[in-house]
Amino acid sequence: MDLSTLTYIVVGATFLLYIGIAIWARAGSTGEFYVAGKGVHPVANGMATAADWMSAASFISMAGLIAFNGYGASVFLMGWTGGYVLLAMLLAPYLRKFGKFTVPEFIGERFYSKTARMVAVICLILASVTYVIGQMKGIGVAFSRFLETSYELGLLIGMGIVFIYAVLGGMKGITYTQIAQYVVLIFAYTIPAVFISMNITGNPFPQLGLIGSMADGTGLTMMEKLDQVVTDLGFNEYSTQVMGSKLNMFVYTLSLMIGTAGLPHVIIRFFTVPKVKDARSSAGWALVFIAILYTTAPAVASMARLNLMETIQVGPVGEETANLAYADAPQWFKNWEKTGLLQYEDKNGDGRIQYYNDKNPEMAAKAATYGWAGNEMVKVDRDIMVLANPEIAGLPNWVIAIVVAGGLAAALSTAAGLLLAIASAVSHDVIKGMINPDISEKNELLASRLSMVGAILLAGYLGFNPPDFAAGTVAIAFGLAASSIFPVLMMGIFNKGMNRQGAVWGMIAGIGVTLLYVFQHKGIFFIPGTDFLGEQEANWFFGISPNAFGAVGALVNFVTAIVVSKMTAPPPEHIQHLVEDIRVPKGAGAASDH
């Protein structure tokens, strides 16, 4: 059976499964629509959280980021997992005890302020909408590349699937489809990883292959071999290259951790478990399921990089026949050239491929003596490290088909989680919380379904017309979550004296500083030419990259909030009782009554 038929069958089967779940898990009340009736088992919620969290970027792009940044990319691995420790110990159990439906709802009640609630709604929508654009693009790209449809048709099919289970089932439908999507994506990720690890190191466990020896009989370890191969061609040593500076790595990791813990679509998943105790363990399960992929990724990254380098540089650097002749390039190389993710240009006209770092002056000088005229792999897109992996490892077509289904599962599950966070903020915080507090349960459920429809249409529109700033949106989503939502939630629980004024001014100051820093280096609202300090690293504050600035924004938020709260009146007595109440687990059932 040819690849495209097989891919249609596998992807079609997973979609039917999601639709089947949607019909089975319809939501009949607002409680089911917003928080799946608070009846999700902690292990099941952990699995759903893992799928909710791991996006198209985690599945498709992260291994490539690691492959080309080596040790420096550790910021993503630690940053995107360490946030769960913060979430488990500082936020999730207390917010579950509070027992309501949305993140802005907690902020509004704890700080007895509609302004605080509104600021939180705006942050939530900005962070979630920017994040969802990437998922919609991922769905369109996966369809167009593997199923030979147009980008637009792919996007429409993806929207249709999300529409069915998110509008019908709300959080309940999303939870059970996310569990199915996790299973699909984790198989899709680990099967090729096991094979590539077997091929290169002889060890079926990628995590052990990473620290293991080469199976080629050279006696070198895999990492020694990789370091040698890349440095021979003038690239940075894989196991020690840093990202920016050590300080930048430190702040970047911290920003990603705080941002992770502050992303509303992740936080609301912990509202769905029955008890406070379940919220604690569920965070642990979520991290187990995430770590299965995240500890595999560094192995995939290093081995795929080694594979790529050795495919092109087949012998000692400098010998004429040591470079692969283009005519002998393997089929996968040609396939991916067609998609534009790989681009080769025969600069010195010798019919062979030279892939080296021509930006390294020492290497460039050496290369000139070999008769090389510059790096000929003019484009190596990082995404091929995952997408081309099964072909590079020579795996059967059904594995490729599963990888496609896995990429789609990762994008769909994250998109649905984000859309629910947006829809519940609109229907519960804006419509019920501000415009029409007396709305009936039935009408609120209708409003929440309509908000979901609106959110899907908005996300689809942005997927069809991705704004110019799409590439900069990760910085914004994590920056906003880190600088506004995380600090205000944490102070709401741990600082009994924190008042309305402190919370509002803290959020405004944190977001202000973060956005100012991102805009001054990337353009005001990312409009090219409006950046007044330029993209140059020389202008970065202590060498901190704009993407890494959320932690500084969070610090500004904390300091501002504490100073302002000391100068203004303490919160009223009933708020102090509320804080005392959320600090103990007893009585979570009563608190959840709406």
Added chain:
Amino acid sequence: MDNKASEYWRANIRIVSILMVIWFVVSYGLGIILAEPLNAIRIGGVGLGFWFAQQGSMYTFVVLIFYYAWRMNKLDREFDVHED
């Protein structure tokens, strides 16, 4: 807040503080700040600093959360603030 409740809260803060110190040490300490000197120690084929940054910190995070969940459940019972 009565005495018992504030005692419970102090015990909670103590547990979380200790766990947060470990969280910081394995990731920022061993994985970033001390990575270079630690790389002199090998774990299999990679330096220990590299291993903590790309593997060990994540395993530790998982253990920390499950320990926290177990310890807090125990504390809840000691102070009789557990659910039903």
